[in-house]
Amino acid sequence: MSGRGPSRWRDRERQESRVFVDTLLQNILNALQWGSFYALIALGYTLVYGVLLLINFAHGDIFMVGAYIGFFVANFLLGAYAFKIPANLSPPLVFALTILLTMALTALVGVTLERVAYRPLRRRGAPRLYVVITALMCGLLLENGNLALLGASRRSFPTLIPPAVYDLGGVLVTNVKILVIIATVLVFFFLEAVVRKTKLGMAMRAISYDRMAVPLMGIPVDRVIVFTFILGSSMAALGGVLFASAYPVLEPYMGALIGWKAFIAAVIGGIGEIRGAFVGGFLLGFVEIFVAAFFPSTLRDLIAFSILLVFLSFRPTGFFGVARATKI
């Protein structure tokens, strides 16, 4: 009888600390997912910057285009249109095909952008400022083109994977969340391998160091640039489909804010560095989620970006970035 009082206290304490740990784990998982979206988009900024020293401001909208293409591909595969494929596909197959087809089609959009908008300027030796402005305009074109073509109404992305929630000892996690995080980690290792081990990847790194010498190696620079846009756009498309699977509402401006933020993530990580895009993306995800956990959510961006601003003032080149030495 005498031990009951203190033991109840202990139980309560234990319970409280468990709740705290659970909340912490829950927030970490949320941050990992949120950061994954930033990382997948930040990649495209960083890859193109590494090769062209161009900030491709249309890239956030490529993410939006990816989500929309995913929407149409998924509905097509589900048989929602008059023109159907003569087969009944299983849900996992529909999901996998949606991702692959969307990545391919979005890559095509990215490459078209490069061909039609950026390459002609490069050929004429236009200063970088003009190319960046062109990129901004391309982004607006994509947003407003979408608006004109499909109207302002929002669309809801079909449910491709039946939602499931797992209870890991008090921490709730959805299957989509796990998928997003795993996919992002896989993309990281895939891209690192491409850039370290393949000749095209080596050429990408070589261009970022000394562009003039690259054709002297027998390398068609334009092909390397196209390859870069393929990588960046298809990863943004993967991000778009995964994002739409987690938050199934599509609208033409969905890529604008998240694109800006992903760009910031790329800079925080050190633009031009693949691992920088991931570290920056996850860092931004963590800062945003944890700020929102402790402060009113209306203050989220204000506080999150103040933190990042302070970080940049101490390390202007981001986590992995190095100041480019001016070559004499």
Added chain:
Amino acid sequence: MLEVIDLHVRYGNIEALHGISFTVREGEMVALLGANGAGKTTTLHTLMRLPPPEGPVVTKGTIRFRGADLIGAPAHEVVAAHGIGLVPEGRHIFGNLTVMENLHIATFARKDRAAIKQDLDRVFALFPRLADRKNQRADTLSGGEQQMLAMGRAFMSGVRWILLDEPSMGLSPLLMQELFRVLKELNETGTTILVVEQNAHLALRYAHRAYVLETGRIVMEGPAHELAQNPEIKRAYLG
């Protein structure tokens, strides 16, 4: 054979070459001499068909290589399809890549694995220092080693015509000699060489023939040993 006929080029509105003509025959080692601003680098960049800003615009004239017209070819094809390479002034090695990656990336357009392996052995035999440092980042190399890497890289691209722009620049006199000995060895084993050089002494000692450029025009040409005796050349370039 490389034939340049009445070549006029310009950067923007400024004409840099006013109709130069010269030839380099298979197996030769030819030097291109001249003061700063004479148009030597411009000539090499034009031959390589480098795009602007490095390469000028050709306004007149022809560049014929083994019967083919090079004017319309992009730079990467001059290397990969025609087999002419350039070791640029200032080396332009990829400092963020390792020595091995620098050599590997030069084989981008090549498919002949066995020949690539042979070429790599050849480069390491010519420049044993590169073999010692093959896993080092290229920007950690000394100036002389970077020049070796730049030459090795050109060789790995499979070309057997190599243009060199001021290869001796920044090297010690001893290294300069060494470098020209290697060039001579390359030349004697089947590589045709066109070298732009400030150090006329050195160039005229090793080359078969030479051309002298002055403000975008060729003002003198002849066998190297004759030019070395020419009083005008002696006064202007040999001090």
